[in-house]
Amino acid sequence: xxxxxxxxxxxxxxxxxxxxxxxxxxxxxxxxxxxxxxxxxxxxxxxxxxxxxxxxxxxxxxxxxxxxxxxxxxxxxxxxxxxxxxxxxxxxxxxxxxxxxxxxxxxxxxxxxxxxxxxxxxxxxxxxxxxxxxxxxxxxxxxxxxxxxxxxxxxxxxxxxxxxxxxxxxxxxxxxxxxxxxxxxxxxxxxxxxxxxxxxxxxxxxxxxxxxxxxxxxxxxxxxxxxxxxxxxxxxxxxxxxxxxxxxxxxxxxxxxxxxxxxxxxxxxxxxxxxxxxxxxxxxx
Amino acid sequence: xxxxxxxxxxxxxxxxxxxxxxxxxxxxxxxxxxxxxxxxxxxxxxxxxxxxxxxxxxxxxxxxxxxxxxxxxxxxxxxxxxxxxxxxxxxxxxxxxxxxxxxxxxxxxxxxxxxxxxxxxxxxxxxxxxxxxxxxxxxxxxxxxxxxxxxxxxxxxxxxxxxxxxxxxxxxxxxxxxxxxxxxxxxxxxxxxxxxxxxxxxxxxxxxxxxxxxxxxxxxxxxxxxxxxxxxxxxxxxxxxxxxxxxxxxxxxxxxxxxxxxx
Numbered sequence: 141x142x143x144x145x146x147x148x149x150x151x152x153x154x155x156x157x158x159x160x161x162x163x164x165x166x167x168x169x170x171x172x173x174x175x176x177x178x179x180x181x182x183x184x185x186x187x188x189x190x191x192x193x194x195x196x197x198x199x200x201x202x203x204x205x206x207x208x209x210x211x212x213x214x215x216x217x218x219x220x221x222x223x224x225x226x227x228x229x230x231x232x233x234x235x236x237x238x239x240x241x242x243x244x245x246x247x248x249x250x251x252x253x254x255x256x257x258x259x260x261x262x263x264x265x266x267x268x269x270x271x272x273x274x275x276x277x278x279x280x281x282x283x284x285x286x287x288x289x290x291x292x293x294x295x296x297x298x299x300x301x302x303x304x305x306x307x308x309x310x311x312x313x314x315x316x317x318x319x320x321x322x323x324x325x326x327x328x329x330x331x332x333x334x335x336x337x338x339x340x341x342x343x344x345x346x347x348x349x350x351x352x353x354x355x356x357x358x359x360x361x362x363x364x365x366x367x368x369x370x371x372x373x374x375x376x377x378x379x380x381x382x383x384x385x386x387x388x389x390x391x392x393x394x395x396x397x398x399x400x401x402x403x404x405x406x407x408x409x410x411x412x413x414x415x416x417x418x419x420x421x422x423x424x425x
Numbered sequence: 426x427x428x429x430x431x432x433x434x435x436x437x438x439x440x441x442x443x444x445x446x447x448x449x450x451x452x453x454x455x456x457x458x459x460x461x462x463x464x465x466x467x468x469x470x471x472x473x474x475x476x477x478x479x480x481x482x483x484x485x486x487x488x489x490x491x492x493x494x495x496x497x498x499x500x501x502x503x504x505x506x507x508x509x510x511x512x513x514x515x516x517x518x519x520x521x522x523x524x525x526x527x528x529x530x531x532x533x534x535x536x537x538x539x540x541x542x543x544x545x546x547x548x549x550x551x552x553x554x555x556x557x558x559x560x561x562x563x564x565x566x567x568x569x570x571x572x573x574x575x576x577x578x579x580x581x582x583x584x585x586x587x588x589x590x591x592x593x594x595x596x597x598x599x600x601x602x603x604x605x606x607x608x609x610x611x612x613x614x615x616x617x618x619x620x621x622x623x624x625x626x627x628x629x630x631x632x633x634x635x636x637x638x639x640x641x642x643x644x645x646x647x648x649x650x651x652x653x654x655x656x657x658x659x660x661x662x663x664x665x666x667x668x669x670x671x672x673x674x675x676x677x678x679x680x681x682x683x684x685x686x687x688x
Contacts, residue, residue, distance in 0.1 A: 214589055215589070216585060216588075216589060236591065239589075239590070240589050242582070242586065244582065246582055246583055246585075246586040248583060248600070248601065248604070249681050249682065250604040250605075250607075250679075250681040250682075251600075251604075251681070259587075259590050259592070259600070260587075260590040260591045260592055260596075288681045290681070290682075290683050304590075308590075
């Protein structure tokens with residue numbers, strides 16, 4: 141399978157060369173990374189370098205292993221073989237440098253919005269609250285600080301989750317399809333918000349998504365995972381802020397989508413993380 | 426709520442309506458007793474019950490018995506509830522503990538705890554220990570079962586999130602697992618309060634020298650039906666108070682949950 145030459149597209153669009161290192165991002169290296177569930181090989185000998193401050197989107201059919209890659213990076217699962225290095229050092233169980241945003245917001249319903257953002261923050265109460273309020277202001281929700289999460293909309297909850305991740309000043313932000321459940325308009329707002337905060341803070345970002353347009357809108361680089369390996373590594377040479385309606389955007393989106401669709405869909409969905417089966421029932425109501 | 430066919434009635438009428446039947450029953454009870462249709466040996470008039478309650482309260486006897494019963498209930502609840510909570514936590518949290526203890530506890534659960542009374546009298550005599558033992562046993566299982574399932578029902582994705590945000594051990598337990606299990610635990614507390622009074626009534630009826638149950642049994646010996654009725658009503662009031670306290674606790678601790686938010 142031919143990999144699309146990103147230089148061609150860059151030449152066409154006349155965008156500046158990407159990859160200028162930002163100061164606070166972390167460098168990631170995957171070295172022969174493999175992971176299998178039971179007999180099913182999900183990732184097979186993945187080798188990849190990600191530059192500090194780069195925004196990388198990972199696309200692929202469901203069950204291709206893109207979420208697994210992220211969970212390995214977050215330390216939620218252990219690789220079968222190979223390793224991951226952040227800034228040249230091997231990944232440990234929990235790294236303060238990285239924060240993960242999940243598909244669902246996963247806010248603690250028994251904590252107010254501001255206390256959710258403050259989760260796990262060290263320091264005195266006043267300092268923690270000040271930092272959490274500042275992070276909430278960044279996502280435009282400072283006025284909802286003392287409400288319960290149950291009173292927020294889906295998009296607002298994801299914004300709180302983003303604030304909770306960014307209040308730790310991570311050098312690597314992992315985004316596991318965090319916008320999948322949101323409506324189209326809210327998604328576009330979230331794209332702008334994430335892009336703005338990424339540009340301001342300079343962390344490395346890794347976004348797993350089904351949505352090719354989302355990948356092209358946000359990423360410096362789009363990776364396609366197929367058959368446990370990286371089948372496409374495409375630079376997105378469009379200038380920011382990106383015009384969704386532009387011809388170059390549409391052409392790039394079309395290229396990636398065609399490439400994704402070349403591959404037949406996977407037959408069965410794998411079941412990641414079946415370590416503990418928590419029952420959702422209760423003795424009496 | 427199903428809507429009714431009739432047109433809406435005024436608000437004050439809605440508030441009064443539920444009380445019409447109880448008031449009517451009380452009135453006819455009083456009338457029947459005064460007209461002599463109802464023997465005072467079967468049921469004294471409501472007014473007689475009230476005056477008995479008043480004289481018991483005035484003499485201080487009522488307070489002494491209330492204190493004795495309340496102390497038994499509280500101590501038994503603390504012991505049984507504490508042990509139940511402990512086993513619920515470790516069995517809910519650790520597979521190994523569940524494998525080790527749960528089957529045994531489930532077997533013991535199938536023994537009605539009041540069936541142990543003859544044995545309890547043999548073990549502890551008729552002193553305080555036996556009553557506390559029975560109350561503790563009565564509250565143990567509701568607390569144990571609901572704590573266990575409360576812990577199990579904690580959203581695993583929240584636990585995963587907590588871990589990825591650097592929580593572990595005590596901080597993970599305090600900030601994620603315990604609050605997540607709290608709705609279940611509080612259901613257990615409400616059930617346990619019911620079992621607590623039930624067990625206490627039976628235990629005090631068998632053998633005691635103080636307490637509301639003793640007061641009732643003593644009055645029975647002297648055919649003081651009015652005092653017996655006072656004792657029964659007292660149990661009802663205490664049970665209701667315990668339930669109200671548990672509800673207030675739920676409202677306070679679960680105020681984040683829309684299902685418990687004050688209307």
